[in-house]
Amino acid sequence: MSIYSKLQIEPADPIIKVMVRSAQDSSPDKVDVTIGVYKDEDGSSLTFPVVKKAKEILHTNDPGHSYTTMQGIPEFNKGARDVVFGEYGKNDNIVTIQTISGTGAIYMATNFLTEAGWKDYYVGNPAWSNYYQTIDFAGGKAHTYTHYDEKAQKIDFDSLLEALNTAPANSIFLLQTCCHNPTGADFSKDQWKTIGELMKKNKLIPILDTAYQGFATGDKYEDAWPVRYFYELNIDFLVCQSFSKNLGLYGERTGALHVVVQDRNLLPNVTSTLLALFRKICSFAPAWGARIAAEVFKSEELTKEWDQNVADVTKRLRTIREKVHQKFVELKTPGDWSPVLVQTGLFWYSGLTEDHIEQLAVHHHVYATTYGRINVSGLNDANIDYFCRAVDTVVRGSAN
Amino acid sequence: MYRPVQIRLAARPRAGVAFSTSAQLQKWSDIPLAPPDKILGISEAYVKDTNTKKINLGVGAYRDNDGKPIIFPSVKKAEEILLAKEVEKEYTGITGNKNFQNIVKNFIFNNSNKDANGAKLIEANRIVTSQTISGTGSLRVIADFLNRFYTNKKILVPKPTWANHVAVFKDAGLAPEFYAYYETSKNDLDFDNLKQSLQSQDEGSIILLHACCHNPTGMDLTAQQWDEVLEIIKSKKFFPLVDMAYQGFASGDPFKDIGLIRRLNELVANDELKSYALCQSFAKNMGLYGERTGSISIVTESSDASKAIESQLKKLIRPIYSSPPIHGSKIVETIFNDENSLLPEWLSELDAVVSRLNTVRSKLYENLDKTNYNWDHLLKQRGMFVYTGLSAEQVIRLRNEFSVYATEDGRFSISGINDKNVEYLADAINQVVKA
Numbered sequence A: 001m002s003i004y005s006k007l008q009i010e011p012a013d014p015i016i017k018v019m020v021r022s023a024q025d026s027s028p029d030k031v032d033v034t035i036g037v038y039k040d041e042d043g044s045s046l047t048f049p050v051v052k053k054a055k056e057i058l059h060t061n062d063p064g065h066s067y068t069t070m071q072g073i074p075e076f077n078k079g080a081r082d083v084v085f086g087e088y089g090k091n092d093n094i095v096t097i098q099t100i101s102g103t104g105a106i107y108m109a110t111n112f113l114t115e116a117g118w119k120d121y122y123v124g125n126p127a128w129s130n131y132y133q134t135i136d137f138a139g140g141k142a143h144t145y146t147h148y149d150e151k152a153q154k155i156d157f158d159s160l161l162e163a164l165n166t167a168p169a170n171s172i173f174l175l176q177t178c179c180h181n182p183t184g185a186d187f188s189k190d191q192w193k194t195i196g197e198l199m200k201k202n203k204l205i206p207i208l209d210t211a212y213q214g215f216a217t218g219d220k221y222e223d224a225w226p227v228r229y230f231y232e233l234n235i236d237f238l239v240c241q242s243f244s245k246n247l248g249l250y251g252e253r254t255g256a257l258h259v260v261v262q263d264r265n266l267l268p269n270v271t272s273t274l275l276a277l278f279r280k281i282c283s284f285a286p287a288w289g290a291r292i293a294a295e296v297f298k299s300e301e302l303t304k305e306w307d308q309n310v311a312d313v314t315k316r317l318r319t320i321r322e323k324v325h326q327k328f329v330e331l332k333t334p335g336d337w338s339p340v341l342v343q344t345g346l347f348w349y350s351g352l353t354e355d356h357i358e359q360l361a362v363h364h365h366v367y368a369t370t371y372g373r374i375n376v377s378g379l380n381d382a383n384i385d386y387f388c389r390a391v392d393t394v395v396r397g398s399a400n
Numbered sequence B: 001m002y003r004p005v006q007i008r009l010a011a012r013p014r015a016g017v018a019f020s021t022s023a024q025l026q027k028w029s030d031i032p033l034a035p036p037d038k039i040l041g042i043s044e045a046y047v048k049d050t051n052t053k054k055i056n057l058g059v060g061a062y063r064d065n066d067g068k069p070i071i072f073p074s075v076k077k078a079e080e081i082l083l084a085k086e087v088e089k090e091y092t093g094i095t096g097n098k099n100f101q102n103i104v105k106n107f108i109f110n111n112s113n114k115d116a117n118g119a120k121l122i123e124a125n126r127i128v129t130s131q132t133i134s135g136t137g138s139l140r141v142i143a144d145f146l147n148r149f150y151t152n153k154k155i156l157v158p159k160p161t162w163a164n165h166v167a168v169f170k171d172a173g174l175a176p177e178f179y180a181y182y183e184t185s186k187n188d189l190d191f192d193n194l195k196q197s198l199q200s201q202d203e204g205s206i207i208l209l210h211a212c213c214h215n216p217t218g219m220d221l222t223a224q225q226w227d228e229v230l231e232i233i234k235s236k237k238f239f240p241l242v243d244m245a246y247q248g249f250a251s252g253d254p255f256k257d258i259g260l261i262r263r264l265n266e267l268v269a270n271d272e273l274k275s276y277a278l279c280q281s282f283a284k285n286m287g288l289y290g291e292r293t294g295s296i297s298i299v300t301e302s303s304d305a306s307k308a309i310e311s312q313l314k315k316l317i318r319p320i321y322s323s324p325p326i327h328g329s330k331i332v333e334t335i336f337n338d339e340n341s342l343l344p345e346w347l348s349e350l351d352a353v354v355s356r357l358n359t360v361r362s363k364l365y366e367n368l369d370k371t372n373y374n375w376d377h378l379l380k381q382r383g384m385f386v387y388t389g390l391s392a393e394q395v396i397r398l399r400n401e402f403s404v405y406a407t408e409d410g411r412f413s414i415s416g417i418n419d420k421n422v423e424y425l426a427d428a429i430n431q432v433v434k435a
Helices: A014-024 A049-060 A074-090 A103-117 A130-137 A157-166 A189-201 A223-232 A266-280 A287-298 A300-331 A356-364 A382-400 B003-008 B022-029 B038-046 B073-085 B096-109 B116-123 B134-149 B163-171 B191-199 B223-236 B254-270 B304-320 B328-339 B340-365 B392-402 B424-435
Strands: A094-100 A120-127 A140-148 A171-174 A205-210 A237-242 A256-261 A346-348 A373-375 B129-133 B154-159 B176-181 B206-210 B239-243 B276-281 B293-299 B384-386 B411-412
Touching: A014 A356, A014 B392, A049 A287, A049 A300, A049 B073, A074 A094, A074 A223, A074 A237, A074 A256, A074 A287, A094 A103, A094 A266, A094 B384, A103 A130, A103 A205, A103 A237, A103 A266, A103 A346, A103 B239, A103 B304, A120 A157, A130 B304, A140 A157, A157 A189, A189 A223, A205 A223, A256 A266, A256 A287, A287 A300, A287 B328, A346 B254, A356 A382, A373 B096, A382 B134, B073 B328, B073 B340, B096 B116, B096 B129, B096 B254, B096 B276, B096 B293, B096 B328, B116 B254, B129 B134, B129 B304, B134 B239, B134 B276, B134 B304, B154 B163, B163 B176, B176 B191, B191 B223, B223 B254, B239 B254, B254 B276, B254 B293, B293 B304, B293 B328, B328 B340, B392 B424
Parallel strands: A120 A140, A120 A171, A171 A205, A205 A237, B154 B176, B154 B206, B206 B239, B239 B276
Antiparallel strands: A094 A256, A237 A256, A346 A373, B129 B293, B276 B293, B384 B411
16 A cells, blocks of 8 residues: 555636636736736736836845845844834834745744644635635634625625634734735724734734735835734734835745734844744744845835836826726626725725636636636736626626 | 633533543643743853853854854845835745746756756656745645655654754653663664664554664664665665755755755655655755744655645645745745856855854864863764764753753854854863762
């Protein structure tokens, strides 16, 4: 008998199936709005101009490829902290470790909390599916509530409140700060304040996941407001940060985990536990992306340019949303299409059904995720009209 | 939440929620302050030392004759090409870029068209390769994989071995156990005991083999000795897990250093062995340390098994880090895709690096006092290290009295030695050995 006889063939992530179908479709009309990567007006992936500059600097003043430190590249860690904590970044009670981008940060956060003895997680659905796999991997237990009411097309805040009020102390809540993946539906400041107060009162542990900082308002500082607000609550919490989107460093795997510690006596315990965990999973985080980011953080000029790059991207996303909405109004497409305007970031959680999505693929060369998440940046002046008409057709088809 | 006593007292026990306060208190007390990694601790102490003659023999990273880290010129050229044309920054798949996977397969298993058995395995789709977070990442992925799917948790590792081997395997749920490898009192391989300790094991364990430049001893098996060990592996039905961190550093030629892989391929092709796995990285031989560029390959029993294994690797890696970093792997791809210039340039640069290490090794040997201590083992050892046989006390004296920093197992990373400090170092060693 084979030593691998216990193995099953695992089904691929559904998004992969869509990508494969899309790749096989050579129609000039093809519109692909599946994966969560920013596309520019020409439909190609964008290298941020500021990243290009940072790379040239690195090429000239080549730091080489030596081992970094296990905690990461110090200038990167400092800069990353400042980006997400603002004026509080310089405070001495935040432990930062460079990670393998956002997934790696969540992996480290969950495994760290396992070491600390905490295992109960609360996740609002729909959620990024990898949350569940990571929690499971860390030996945690996931409990769910509803983040988004599909029928009403808005946040189901009551469901979260109930979870916050009934979860045992030291339960962990995994919350996204902005541009919620996949729904694009974010909390208001008032809602954040309610969440924060309950977290503090009920002694809950927040993990704030920030993968799209800047893509909600176009202003990174404004988008990080919930992080600063939580910091002001003087509670222990964790922040998972990725530069995949807002610096376009996707494949370089650049991110960080920040752990806010109220009892400063425990800072060495937190740091050494993180390092010991990291040593046993990969020893060091990859240098290149972090060096690029650090060049941007260090230079006032490049930082300004980065701010502008992010603002430009966000402005374009906003414009597309308005155009899509306008088009549906013109076409008198049945249904309420206002959520496309309300939602933020890369994704529009369209409410299109699996059947709609299938018809879009089969009859119109339009590819989106089966649960109706649409990457807004995949749309542009050349295809918005075609896309909206296709959606209009399938929606009317199913209405009959 | 990091204040266990207070918080756990404040915890509100609820019906239906299992909350064992005492168990958690014990858990917390188990993890007070994790000890710093020994090797990196030495680097930190070295940095703080103000003695101008200080020497760092701790970290296993290459330094040139001026004590500086190098960028392989072929790597720099590859980066120039990437800088000029790179537009694509998107994610690779979970297991990395196909082109990178194929390069690894062809370079190592097919020995660049010199290994017919390996070529056959590739052709039959019996090798699954995934890009990983360098060597540590590949070890971690295969350890988690074996823990999930392999029938046996016991993994036999040589004594001594890289300390992180044991830590990674344990953390992934495997049970490491030593087999005899090296006899420090004789400063030599302990081959008889090696065989005996393997023979005394139950069938079916996993066995870790260092492909070349054994870390930390630098003492490798001869082809003849490998054959004897492989016989035991076959009869005991062990699962071989090969770690190859220093390919090229034994002979200067990466193709010559994979004799073990070629033998394993032959055994699999002849159906004498069903399966094995290989962890490798380009950290040392291409100097890509910080870029974290490596891979895990599993040689499987059939193409059907390959499909299942690949899907399970994806499922395993996704929650850990989603996809690997691309800068280093693109450098590898760029070099290998240019067979006429960049690839041969890299090979000759690697050869030059290894020949410097060998020169330094001989110079150290020449300068050592052999009247009271037999240093012949230095000349038998290969790779980045000399395993001196010095005691922990002697290593500490070297540190305190001479600002010579090395790990207390007496492993010296010889790339920290150069023309300017070799005599100082030899003199320091001679003094601590004499007294």
